[in-house]
Each structure stands twice: as structure tokens, then as C-alpha cells.
Amino acid sequence: MTDVAGAATSAPATDVLLDVNNVEVIYDEVILVLRGLSLQARRGSLVALLGANGAGKSTTLKSIMGLLPSEDGEISEGHISFDGQEITEFDPAQIVKSGISLVMEGRRVFEHLTVHENLVAAAYTRWREGTAGDDMRLVYEYFPRLEERSNQVAGYLSGGEQQMLAMGRALMQQPKLLMLDEPSLGLAPLLVREIFDIIVRLHRDLGTTILLVEQNAHLALEIADHGYIMENGRIVLEGPARELAENPDVQEFYLGMSESGERKSYRDVKHYKRRKRWL
Amino acid sequence: MSTFIQLTVNGLANGAILALAALGFVLIFKATGVVNFAQGEFLLIGAYIVWAGVVTLGLHWVVAVLLGVAVAVVMGIVIERSVLRPMVGESAIAVIMVTIGLSAVLRSLVQGIWGTTLRRMPEIVPETSVSLLGAPFPVNRLWAIGIALVALGGFALFFRKSHYGVAMRAVADDQQAAMVMGISVRRIFAMSWALAAVSAVFGGTLVAIMIGVSIEVATFGLLVFAVVIVGGLDSIPGALLGGLIIGLTRQYVGGYIDPGLGEVIPYIVLVLVLLVKPYGLFGEVRIERV
Incomplete structure (x- = not known):
């Protein structure tokens, strides 16, 4: 597991399908939503992007997709490239065409x-x-x-x-890259299972690279190869999904488990969160 | 009996034409959310182009109609680009004021070029009368009904079968989701205005065949508002039904009771419908899953 600062350089350049580099997003010209976000998806990988409500996960996907102008947002800094091509200024139609x-x-x-x-x-x-x-x-x-x-x-x-x-x-x-924003939202647990099974099958059978945004960190880390954790508009932690799932901080904050491995009540988690943050 | 048949045929002809004219309005409202107060002027311009094509340029009427369609496509795209696109994101009332302004500009443009005299549309369809069940009536009414229905059917097919038509409906449903599908919303907007103008070429020409080529064509176009409000602003079947309701009641009331009342009755029907169904007969009901 690496810390944010030294992240992202390990993979050879050609292996990286999506490269989001130090992106800053501003809404309505004043509200800073993403503050220097960097993440990468290697070709053929399944990447999970996790984080609490309002961390900027959906905004990240929208900025990749070129949807910000339709919501009065803009990428004020940084670059996004896909398959070796700079796509920061593309409109959604061009982005769909590029895969x-x-x-x-x-x-x-x-x-x-x-x-x-x-x-x-x-x-x-x-x-x-x-x-x-x-x-x-x-x-x-x-x-x-x-x-x-x-x-x-x-x-x-x-x-x-x-x-x-x-x-x-x-x-x-x-698509070469399929991005899913909260596919489990509002679905019954059995259906969530079914949807996730299909995601895994798509990934395996078609070799589609997947970027998965989820609230359900448990499930997401279970199927992902690599995970990123977002807070306040930037990545605070990243690493192989398995290591993330075992990380005590992640267990506390996102998997709702105490150090002894038991689930805490939501109230305790919330209380604890108020005291300790990464940033 | 013969009066009844005559009024019915006239009413159906008016209704079919109104439905065609209303289609253009519904198209723009559905796809772009703009209430186009210049739809009547679109009819006017369509009628004048076809008239000028046949009379001034001496073209065959089929060629003249094709010319009208070409002009309409260009006009629709230019208007969308230059007038409506800068208004994206402005309040609905501002956009309405702009289309009202647009209607004044187009109307003046037509009067500036062709003056205000009433002209006869050359004989595109036979002007003879036939007698049906003892009642004589002009054949051109039947033609009007036929042409309007064929045009409406053509548009309906386009919306169901062509992927452009499906894309237009997708944009009307959820603009951002349509963008994510790779649909160019700008192109769809331009296409909506172009198609609305094209439908107005047919509608305007048919109106002009019945009442002559003059500014009155645009006045007839005002009835479009009654039609779309009765049928529901965003419903294509609503435009058809609304057109027939308004067309027929106008003829029946005008013929049996009083011609003056006939002019007013569309708006009375309008108020009655709104009392019962505030969104019009087929106005969009939000789908709520249980």
C-alpha cells in the first residue's frame, strides 16, 4: 500500500487505460469540489472508488465523462487522458466514441x-x-x-x-472502460448480489476495464483488484483491494468494524469519525 | 344533413391541419422545453415560400414544396443557433419573450418582402367540388385531410423507427442521460427546430389553399395554442386529438349557432378542458412506480 504522495507511478505507461492527473473541479466558479484528484485504471482491471457522501465520487465520474459544463462545473486544473489520448476538453459524445x-x-x-x-x-x-x-x-x-x-x-x-x-x-x-455510479443504490440485497455478479462476469468475459463507485465498500472491495478512498475531493488512500479491506482505518471508517473485528453501531462510527480524519 | 356533412368535412380538414401545425410546436417543447410563440409565423413563411416558388419562380408545386422544406430546415437551424442557443439556462419567461419577439420579426419580414395583399394559392390540388350524400364540397378539403394525415403518420414513424427519432425522444426524457449515451443534445435541438419548420411548410401550404396567402395564415396558426393546451403541451397524440376537437367544434358552433361564437369556441373548450385536466387531455403524467 502506498501513500497518496508517492502513488500512481508504478505501472508502465502503456498499461494505464485511464489516467486522471491532479484534477481540480470548480462548480459555479466558486465551489471547489475536487482538489487535485489523481487516479489510474490499468487496462483490464476492476477499480473501486470509495468514500462517504459528498466526497466527490460522482463528480469524479462526471468530470471524466465531460458532463461538468452541463452542470455549471469546470475542470480548472489537471488532465485526464484515456487510452493515450488527452480527453480533458472532450464533450460527452466524443468521450463515448473514444470508449x-x-x-x-x-x-x-x-x-x-x-x-x-x-x-x-x-x-x-x-x-x-x-x-x-x-x-x-x-x-x-x-x-x-x-x-x-x-x-x-x-x-x-x-x-x-x-x-x-x-x-x-x-x-x-x-466500452473499453465502464464506469458505474452506485449500482447498488436502493436495491434489495439479493438484487445487489445479482447486479454485482453480472459486473464480475462482464469484467471477466469481455475484459472490460471497470471503475466502480460504491457506498457499499464491503461488496466493492470484494470484487475489485484495486481501490481508492476519497475524502473531501481528493484521494486519501489507495492500494490493492485486499489490503484496503484489511486496513484497520478502512475497517473503522468504511466497513463499520471496530479493531476487534466486530461491527460497531452506526452511532459509534459517526462519533469516532468526528474526532479523527485523515486530513 | 348536407350542412352537417359539409361542416364535418371542413372541421376535419381544419383539425388535421391544426394537428400538423401543433406537431411542430409539441416537437420543440418536448425536446427543448421552449414554448415557441412563433409557430404561427412558421406556417406563414412556409405558405409564402411555396407560393413564391410556384408563382414567382414558376416551379412545379412539388419542387416548390421541396424548396420550402429546404428553406425551413435552414431557417430552423439558424434560429436555433442564433436565437435560442444563447438563451440556454435563462428563465422560461425570458425564452418566451424571445420567441414572441421572433414571431414579430418573422411576420414583419414576410410583410416587408411580399406586402399585405391577399393572394390566391395556385391550384395545387383540384379545386373542383364533388357531391357526397347530396352535399357539394370542395375536393381540396379531402386532399388537406389526406396530406395532413400522411405527414402526421410520417412523423410518427420517424419517432418510433428512426434512431434519430428515438434519440429526440430520449433527449426530451432526460437530457443529461441522453448526453451520456453520446447523443449530441445541440444537434437534436437544431433538428427539432428544423423539423418543426418543415411540418409548418406542409401545414402553412394547406392553410393557404383554404384561406389564401396572407398574414391571416399566422392568425389561423394562433389556434395552435388552443390545440396544444387542450391536447397537452408535450403529447403528439394529444396534438392530433386536440386538432380534431378544435377544428370540429369551431365548424359546428360557427355553422349552427353563430360564426362569431365559432371563433371564440376554441378558447371556451380550452378553459373547460383545463378545468378538468390541467395538463391537457394527454399531458405528461409523471410515471410513478409503486
């Missing part, structure tokens, strides 16, 4: 479109290639339940099905 897909927090399916039409909309940038039919078969292979409901309006799907549709849309774009 990054995002599954947004809260699923964000097109409620008034059918399942099939949602997938068609997702194939927008690749329509001319004429591969939409094959891509759709692949999506239905991973999510058979979507095929059963392909002519249903997406707004009436269950939460789990909507999450599957959101992931299916991203899959339609055949």
Missing part, C-alpha cells in the same frame, strides 16, 4: 421509451457501424429479463430491472 461509458447514479433510464428504444438510443454513436443488432443480442444474453420486457415502457420496470437496463445501455456502446 468510455457511464452508468449514472439513480439509473436514469428513459422512462417513456421502451426497453428496446432505450438500447437503440444508447447505440446512437455507433449506429452507422450497423452492429446494433449484435450488440443487442449480447445485452439480452447478459440480461435475459430485459428481453422479456423489450417492448415495455422503461418507467414501469422494477428498480433492479432499471439498473440492468442502465447497464445494458452502457454495454451497447462496447
Whole structure:
């Protein structure tokens, strides 16, 4: 495990698919949300980005995706490169074309479109290639339940099905890097399991690099190779997922366990958090 | 009986044309959230371009309509770029003021170029009358109904089957999510304005066939607001139904009771519908899962 300062240089440059370098993000020209954030995802890895509410995890994904201008935010400093190409100034359409897909927090399916039409909309940038039919078969292979409901309006799907549709849309774009923002949000534990199993399968079968943002640190560290922990707009800790899961600080703060290995009540954790922070 | 048939055919023709005109309005509102008060002027410009193509340039009417479509596409894109895009993020009322200003500019432009005299649309469709169940009525009304329905059907197919149409509906549903899909929202906005202007070429030409080419075409276009509010601002089926309701009641009331009342009745219907369904007959109901 490395400390922040010395992070990120160990991997050879060609092996790094996504490189976020010292990025600073400002909203409304005054609110500093990311303060010099750096993280990397190696080709073919599954990276977890963890942190408390408001740490800046979603903002990180949005800045990679080029969505900040639509929310009055901007990258005021730093660079993002993907697959050897600088993408800091790209708009979302260019970013999708270069091979990054995002599954947004809260699923964000097109409620008034059918399942099939949602997938068609997702194939927008690749329509001319004429591969939409094959891509759709692949999506239905991973999510058979979507095929059963392909002519249903997406707004009436269950939460789990909507999450599957959101992931299916991203899959339609055949991404090199798939970013998932809180895929477990608001889902029953069994469904969360199912969704995570599919994430693992996508990662393994298709070799897709995955950047996973999660509140559920337990689950995320279980499937990830590498983890980053965010607080107040910067990375405070990083390392191989297994080591992070065993780190006593991480156990205290994110896995809700005391030093003896028992789960503490949430109130104790909160109390403790108020006293001790990394920064 | 013959009066009834005549009024019905007239009402259906008016209604179908209104629906076509309203479609353009709904398109812009759905995709971009802008209330376009210049939709009536779009009809006006469509009618004048086709008229000028046939009369001034001596083109065949099919070519003239194609010319109208081309002009409409350019006009729609230019207006979106130069007038609406700078307004992104401004308050709804500011955007409304801008489209009202736009309507005044377009209207003056038409009057400046072609003056205010009433002109006859050349005979694009047969002007003869046929008698049906003993009632004579002009064939061009039937043509108007047919053309409007074909155009509406074409747009409906576009929205369901073409990936551009699906993308437009996706943008209307959730703009940011559409951006994440790689859909260029700017291009979709430009496309919405262009399509709205194109639908107005057909609508405006059909109106002009019935009432002649003059500023009155835009006045007829005012009825579009009654149509879309009755049908629901963001509903395409609503535009169709709203068009038929307004078209028919206007004819029936005007024909059987009083022509003056016929002019007012659309707005009375409007108020009645709003009392019962504040979002219009087909206005968007937010989907709530239980």
C-alpha cells in the first residue's frame, strides 16, 4: 500500500487505460469540489472508488465523462487522458466514441421509451457501424429479463430491472472502460448480489476495464483488484483491494468494524469519525 | 344533413391541419422545453415560400414544396443557433419573450418582402367540388385531410423507427442521460427546430389553399395554442386529438349557432378542458412506480 504522495507511478505507461492527473473541479466558479484528484485504471482491471457522501465520487465520474459544463462545473486544473489520448476538453459524445461509458447514479433510464428504444438510443454513436443488432443480442444474453420486457415502457420496470437496463445501455456502446455510479443504490440485497455478479462476469468475459463507485465498500472491495478512498475531493488512500479491506482505518471508517473485528453501531462510527480524519 | 356533412368535412380538414401545425410546436417543447410563440409565423413563411416558388419562380408545386422544406430546415437551424442557443439556462419567461419577439420579426419580414395583399394559392390540388350524400364540397378539403394525415403518420414513424427519432425522444426524457449515451443534445435541438419548420411548410401550404396567402395564415396558426393546451403541451397524440376537437367544434358552433361564437369556441373548450385536466387531455403524467 502506498501513500497518496508517492502513488500512481508504478505501472508502465502503456498499461494505464485511464489516467486522471491532479484534477481540480470548480462548480459555479466558486465551489471547489475536487482538489487535485489523481487516479489510474490499468487496462483490464476492476477499480473501486470509495468514500462517504459528498466526497466527490460522482463528480469524479462526471468530470471524466465531460458532463461538468452541463452542470455549471469546470475542470480548472489537471488532465485526464484515456487510452493515450488527452480527453480533458472532450464533450460527452466524443468521450463515448473514444470508449468510455457511464452508468449514472439513480439509473436514469428513459422512462417513456421502451426497453428496446432505450438500447437503440444508447447505440446512437455507433449506429452507422450497423452492429446494433449484435450488440443487442449480447445485452439480452447478459440480461435475459430485459428481453422479456423489450417492448415495455422503461418507467414501469422494477428498480433492479432499471439498473440492468442502465447497464445494458452502457454495454451497447462496447466500452473499453465502464464506469458505474452506485449500482447498488436502493436495491434489495439479493438484487445487489445479482447486479454485482453480472459486473464480475462482464469484467471477466469481455475484459472490460471497470471503475466502480460504491457506498457499499464491503461488496466493492470484494470484487475489485484495486481501490481508492476519497475524502473531501481528493484521494486519501489507495492500494490493492485486499489490503484496503484489511486496513484497520478502512475497517473503522468504511466497513463499520471496530479493531476487534466486530461491527460497531452506526452511532459509534459517526462519533469516532468526528474526532479523527485523515486530513 | 348536407350542412352537417359539409361542416364535418371542413372541421376535419381544419383539425388535421391544426394537428400538423401543433406537431411542430409539441416537437420543440418536448425536446427543448421552449414554448415557441412563433409557430404561427412558421406556417406563414412556409405558405409564402411555396407560393413564391410556384408563382414567382414558376416551379412545379412539388419542387416548390421541396424548396420550402429546404428553406425551413435552414431557417430552423439558424434560429436555433442564433436565437435560442444563447438563451440556454435563462428563465422560461425570458425564452418566451424571445420567441414572441421572433414571431414579430418573422411576420414583419414576410410583410416587408411580399406586402399585405391577399393572394390566391395556385391550384395545387383540384379545386373542383364533388357531391357526397347530396352535399357539394370542395375536393381540396379531402386532399388537406389526406396530406395532413400522411405527414402526421410520417412523423410518427420517424419517432418510433428512426434512431434519430428515438434519440429526440430520449433527449426530451432526460437530457443529461441522453448526453451520456453520446447523443449530441445541440444537434437534436437544431433538428427539432428544423423539423418543426418543415411540418409548418406542409401545414402553412394547406392553410393557404383554404384561406389564401396572407398574414391571416399566422392568425389561423394562433389556434395552435388552443390545440396544444387542450391536447397537452408535450403529447403528439394529444396534438392530433386536440386538432380534431378544435377544428370540429369551431365548424359546428360557427355553422349552427353563430360564426362569431365559432371563433371564440376554441378558447371556451380550452378553459373547460383545463378545468378538468390541467395538463391537457394527454399531458405528461409523471410515471410513478409503486
